[in-house]
Amino acid sequence: MQAAPGEPLVASSRGPGRARGARRLTLGDMAEALQVSTATVSLALRDSPLVAPATRERIKAHALAAGYVYNRSAAALRTARSNMIGVAVHDILNPYFAEVFRALEDELGRENQVVLICNHRDDVARQQRFIDTLMQHRVDGLVICASVGTRVEDINGLADSGIPVTLICRDVAGARVPVVRSDDVAGARMVVSHLIAQGHRQIAMIGGRRQSSSGHDRNLGWKLALEEAGIDVAAQLDIPELMTTADGRDAVAQLLSATPRPTAVFAFNDLIAHGLLSALRRAGVEPGRDIAVAGYDDTDGAASRTPALTSVWNKPDEIGKTAAALMLRQIAGAPVTEMPAPILPELRVRESTPPPKPGGEGQARGA
Amino acid sequence: MQAAPGEPLVASSRGPGRARGARRLTLGDMAEALQVSTATVSLALRDSPLVAPATRERIKAHALAAGYVYNRSAAALRTARSNMIGVAVHDILNPYFAEVFRALEDELGRENQVVLICNHRDDVARQQRFIDTLMQHRVDGLVICASVGTRVEDINGLADSGIPVTLICRDVAGARVPVVRSDDVAGARMVVSHLIAQGHRQIAMIGGRRQSSSGHDRNLGWKLALEEAGIDVAAQLDIPELMTTADGRDAVAQLLSATPRPTAVFAFNDLIAHGLLSALRRAGVEPGRDIAVAGYDDTDGAASRTPALTSVWNKPDEIGKTAAALMLRQIAGAPVTEMPAPILPELRVRESTPPPKPGGEGQARGA
DNA sequence: GGCAACACTTCAATCGATTGAATCAGAGGC
DNA sequence: GCCTCTGATTCAATCGATTGAAGTGTTGCC
DSSP states (O other): OOOOOTTTOOOOOOOSSSOSOOOOOOHHHHHOOOOHHHHHHHHHHHHHHTTTTTHHHHHHHHHHTTTTTOOOOHHHHHSOOOOOOEEESSOOSSSSHHHHHHHHHHHHHHTTTTEEEOTTTHHHHHHHHHHHHHHHHHHHHHEEETTTTTHHHHHHHHHHTTOEEEEEEETTTOOSEEOOOOOOOHHHHHHHHHHHHHHOEEEEEEETTSHHHHHHHHHHHHHHHHHHOOOOOGGOOOOOSSOOOHHHHHHHHHHSSSSSSEEEESSSHHHHHHHHHHHHHHOOOOBBBBBBEEEEEEOGTTTTSSSOOEEOOOOHHHHHHHHHHHHHHHTTTTOOOOOOOOOOOEEOTTTOOOOOTTTTTSSSSOO | OOOOOOOOOSOOOOSSSSSSSSOOOHHHHHHHHHSSSSEEEEEEEOOOOOOOHHHHHHHHHHHHHOOOOOOOHHHHHSSSOOOOOEEEOOOOOOOHHHHHHHHHHHHHHTOEEEEEEEEEETTTHHHHHHHHHHTTTTTEEEEEEOTTTOOOHHHHHHHHHOEEEEESSSSOTTTOOEEEOBBBHHHHHHHHHHHTTTTTOOEEEEEOOTTTTHHHHHHHHHHHHHHHHHHOOOOOOOSSSOSSHHHHHHHHHHHHHHHSSSSSEEESSSHHHHHHHHHHHHHTTOBTTBBEESSBBBGGGGSSSOOOEEHHHHHHHHHHHHHHHHHHHHHHTTTOOOOOOOBEEEEEOOOOOOOOOOOOOSSOOOO
């Protein structure tokens, strides 16, 4: 599970410890200076009611003046609490996750938790390495947007070992931990239904890792909306796996050469949608006029593009806040049994999804 | 410097420690099980040559089988090394920093360092809070893109207390720590000279916190290029402080109503440039035809926009790598005395900066 | 005066790994 | 047989904060 037999199981820190700098001030030093016990100093700094107010202020004043820096390693050793929480996502570069992260950090920071973040880049090994390291640091909890390919036993194993775990954004089937996510089926359905209502009948879906719950569910929502409207799903263009702006750009050739050519495109996320918008325009097909394009996540740039992008707002801040609250509850010792309900996203209709061009291609083409 | 007299100086962790889960396996437990001393176990796991190879493998096999998890808090207490490095930047949402961060993480991860990141959002207090927390966790080093308003004494104070510090991207005048940054004066000069060479004479600069070295220097580069060409700097539009896409969007009104109207715009960063492109097009002024727009950072989206954005490539990966190397060297005990030379950026010319429109406005207008 | 209650303060064990010094077993030399 | 040397292992102190238990001194009450 961890290192190969040849390698160290624990990473020895090379080089000399405490490279420079004098020995740091400890509780004991201050106790000596103030002629009290270390216990009193410890309690005073933490505002315990056990020490007299006058003593407490004297000690705190001294600590401040002397530049005392609390040693959390020492405290962590004794209390078995590190005040650190690990967050693993596949890509903080995605503004959507940056939003989630910000909310998490705000909420947890309030409780003096430090947030450690890792980009696992959808690489299970990277994710596992990061989790191993965090466990060594005895983090108080893990927030994970599981990499594609994550085994449910690994997640459950973590939970069983006693560490609070919360999954975000992506579900892992069979996991016995809370999952905070939005309802991707519903979100996709909203936006595809909107396209159908606009009159589109050739609606491609582009992108999404179908092995991840979000990729799977948005694809499902797309299918359900089509079926509901009596549209043949099998006749639609469906390109999986893409995730980035560059991917979206690259997909345009395939999109434009499809027969019949889609009159509308549902992109797995806004990044892909942005790539589509750029490359479509470059190809002479004006999005928002010649073709409808919808995104997902409603990230910062969506409203400001030309054309303004129709997208599904996922409520990343709500996801971050909810996940933070769940973590804190678990850390406080309350096991979370009921699963939080998926958050219902909101459709935001803008210029990029007009009705199909009247005399346009799409309905009948290639003839 | 830290808490107000009323508040705890150290944040007590509320709630019970070790909420659930059985006691974890320790070195001692394994020593007992294997009938050796804890010292042997400790040494074996770290591949010390002091233990016989056979013993070592026996111990490692047992540790693996029993699911032992190394406790770094305990080790940190003894060795005064935490294997954590803190990184403070103003905004990881900016893809530029995400790139820097990725390089840092890759390099430091190789040395078993965990990277803690914080968005200080250009708020000195937030930055200070984060640094205080990291010091409590006894991080091995700090990588800082200093918030606007950071006092040089605080940076030097950190360094003097013995902790390795490296500044990135922004300089803090008078700091006695290495600074890894690109040459912003040169970069700005390149791009503005390019605009001048295209024939532009009204070149606005938009954005950048002029209190930060990057904002100041890019502004300086802009001025120098203009002066060099004998263009009156004072007659140019210069809008400071903006930083985001939304800011760029909002600046367009001011840009278009300026007299004489600029024929070219130099944006402090790509985010602003993106905002400009969108809003200009919406206002009916086609960037790349009616007006030239150049960005800075050459982040992911720059090449794929329509029009493709001329930008200055800042080499974020090189910055990250260099900073990581400097940190590791300092942590290893080698004080870094010589300051690394600023990295020379590269101009990347694309479609967004054509020559001024022949019969266009700009030269004489408002008449 | 005696005793309990109370408010502080201190004692001392503890968390788990590290490491310089000490020990031990066996090989080799004289 | 005794001594030294070497390689492997162990001893035991240590890092710095926390905390249950024990110890002070004071006050209040009967």
